[in-house]
Amino acid sequence: MTGRGVVSPVGSTVTEYWTGLRDGISGVRQITDFDVSRASCQIAGMVQDFDPDTHFNHREKKSYERFTQMGLVAATQAVEEAEMQKLDAGSGEVGVLMGTGVGGITSYAIAYDALFAGKVERPINAYTIPRIMNSALSSAIAIRMGILGKNITLNTACSSGGNAIGQAFEWIREGSLRAVVCGAAEAPVTYGILRAWDALGVLSRKYNKTPESACRPFEKNRSGFVLAEGAAVLVLESLESAETRNAEIFGEIAGFGSNCDATSLTNPDEKGVAKAMKLALEDAEISPDSIGYINAHGTGTRLNDPLECRAIHRVFGNRASSLAVSSNKSQLGHAMGASSALEALATILAVQNDCAPPTLNCIDPDPECDIDPVSNYARKLNIEAALSNSFAFGGSNAVLVIKKWKP
């Protein structure tokens, strides 16, 4: 891994992002972009001070929906850090693989308003389709960087980012590409999506006045998650490529476990989740004892958290009770398809810095969640390798093993 980029509710550079997570900053705020007075949950993890004028010309602003804009900004950071110009993007040996859950959902909403509610000044904007399409971000990255290799967009709901990074890792390992720009972006905070998630009963409704307290993974009083937006992008390349060009290496993707519960569209399955962790460890050819930290899926819902902890016990045995396991969703909210990319980046930074970021708001841990949730304060500890867990509606699980890079 030679490049990293991020746009998030707690910061939009890698340094700000890590500092924000480590210091327990919350990015959850009141939603002010539209009227939420009739919504039960009125808060979300929102990116602050994202000014498209700083990053895009007029045509790009027209063409790119918010998820594409945020993803492209993160990708630009990653590519600049990786000094992509030395990677010969035009060779066909460099590719792009991005994830997203709902893509250009804002443009859908605007188009439907235009058609059915007459809320816009004239008929459907001609840029609606290119703004909506899920592949817009992958294409925009290739266009901006001149990347001529494989260009694929992947959607496995909330594990999209984890699967995108894992699949990119496999492309490189099998030798079909030398480097891949990969990750995910999401901008799902629209009134329709907010109400739709609320209808599932999984959004936190009790903390509209204190948004930073809303998401409480592994806590007795947890009441669900909040939506969020953001993007995280990595540049992965083969070790040979990175060493040949003397690139700085920030960490190693060492294993990838991807599977499907095949049980329910909405409920996770303990066996399937545990299997994904085992697959990742086997792929990395390391024992569970080598894992010093788990970056959890940790949604803060009644269902997910104890199930994830039981699955961790299936894989790690008695050691699970004292294993450091934290959830960035307590600070960021749940950025759906992008959450797993944001959390993979957090895991990389945790390994790099030998520091587990905290689970915010975990004041009274649930005894049914028998792990060490790293409550409220980051903790220094030696992390040679870590897991990044992501699970999704539909049962698509993606687990990454991230190892400290040692030359």
Added chain:
Amino acid sequence: METITRKEIEQTCLETIAKEMGLKSGDLNEGMNLRDDLDIVSLDAMNIIMALEDEFKVEADIETVLEMQQVSDIVDHLAERMHV
């Protein structure tokens, strides 16, 4: 109904193009080439013509519009449609 002049159609065209393309209407003139001078691609042209159709309550011929070269071609087409 008040009679509209070709000059008024031209002014509205320039303002609509400027808005769509993020330009100042005062910097535009009807002799400009749509692609070379104004960087208008087909999607921009669609948005511009839809806005003008709305404004003037006329229906343009989309295929004709997409073949146009200069701002004046749009003005002429709309003027013809409105019998100006």
